[in-house]
Amino acid sequence: MNIAVFSEEYRTSGFVVARGLFEADLLRNITAEVEQVVHDAAATAEHGRVYFDDEAAPDTRQAVSAVRCVFRIQEQSVFLRELLHSPLILDLARSLLDDEPVADGIQYIDKPPRTTYEFPYHQDNAYMFYDPPRALVATLALDAQRATGGPIACLRGSHVLDILQHAPSGVQGASRGLVELPDTATYPEAVVEMDVGDMLFHHANVIHRTGPNRTNSHRRNLGFIYHGIGAKQDAQAIADYKRDLAGSAPSKSN
Numbered sequence: 001m002n003i004a005v006f007s008e009e010y011r012t013s014g015f016v017v018a019r020g021l022f023e024a025d026l027l028r029n030i031t032a033e034v035e036q037v038v039h040d041a042a043a044t045a046e047h048g049r050v051y052f053d054d055e056a057a058p059d060t061r062q063a064v065s066a067v068r069c070v071f072r073i074q075e076q077s078v079f080l081r082e083l084l085h086s087p088l089i090l091d092l093a094r095s096l097l098d099d100e101p102v103a104d105g106i107q108y109i110d111k112p113p114r115t116t117y118e119f120p121y122h123q124d125n126a127y128m129f130y131d132p133p134r135a136l137v138a139t140l141a142l143d144a145q146r147a148t149g150g151p152i153a154c155l156r157g158s159h160v161l162d163i164l165q166h167a168p169s170g171v172q173g174a175s176r177g178l179v180e181l182p183d184t185a186t187y188p189e190a191v192v193e194m195d196v197g198d199m200l201f202h203h204a205n206v207i208h209r210t211g212p213n214r215t216n217s218h219r220r221n222l223g224f225i226y227h228g229i230g231a232k233q234d235a236q237a238i239a240d241y242k243r244d245l246a247g248s249a250p251s252k253s254n
Contacts, residue, residue, distance in 0.1 A: 006018070013154070014157060014160075014206035015190075017194060020198065027197045034080070041067065068110060072105050072106070073105075073107065090226075092138070097135075102227050104225040113213060122178060124137055128233065133204050136203055138224040139221050142221065145193055145195075155182055165178070
């Protein structure tokens with residue numbers, strides 16, 4: 001991999017994909033560990049950390065196949081904590097952030113087969129509040145990500161924008177969405193298709209969304225979150241966000 005070219009693409013577009021970053025044996029180990037942790041998480045159904053595809057259907061609450069999100073998944077696995085701090089990811093994050101990366105955590109997100117929900121356009125920094133916005137999410141594809149499966153779609157170049165106005169989305173797994181539709185003429189949408197083992201790095205300010213999964217297959221991702229050591233969080237903005245979230249419809253704090 002040419003790091004200079006890789007980093008330039010990130011700086012220009014606000015996102016870049018490391019193709020085939022994870023070799024087959026490591027990927028098998030990651031997938032097996034994730035499946036075990038998700039199985040255990042489904043059994044506990046801890047509110048605020050585990051969300052199911054249909055929260056209103058009690059018969060699905062224990063079903064692993066119905067788990068939509070598990071947040072802070074690394075807290076349940078030494079293996080995943082080590083992966084979060086592995087040079088394989090940290091070295092790339094360091095180049096993209098142009099700063100020493102600090103690991104924030106891992107989130108697991110699945111779009112089960114034939115799910116119709118969409119994650120609306122949003123910026124991750126609308127709930128992380130890093131200033132300067134030196135933060136990113138590195139998304140590992142555990143399943144093939146095709147256009148029909150609801151992959152991440154980024155607006156190219158939109159990372160140069162400040163945090164835009166967001167409001168509660170009412171969507172489990174994506175707590176906030178943009179109040180106004182983004183300017184896709186200036187910032188064209190790119191649907192990011194990935195193979196298993198590819199990793200998408202996207203800037204915390206880049207506008208992105210996901211569509212419905214129209215396939216008969218799962219679309220599982222692991223999102224590794226990092227910020228630069230020189231970036232600071234706005235404590236008041238975080239407090240206001242949590243207060244607003246608590247007063248809205250039940251939706252997770254992304």
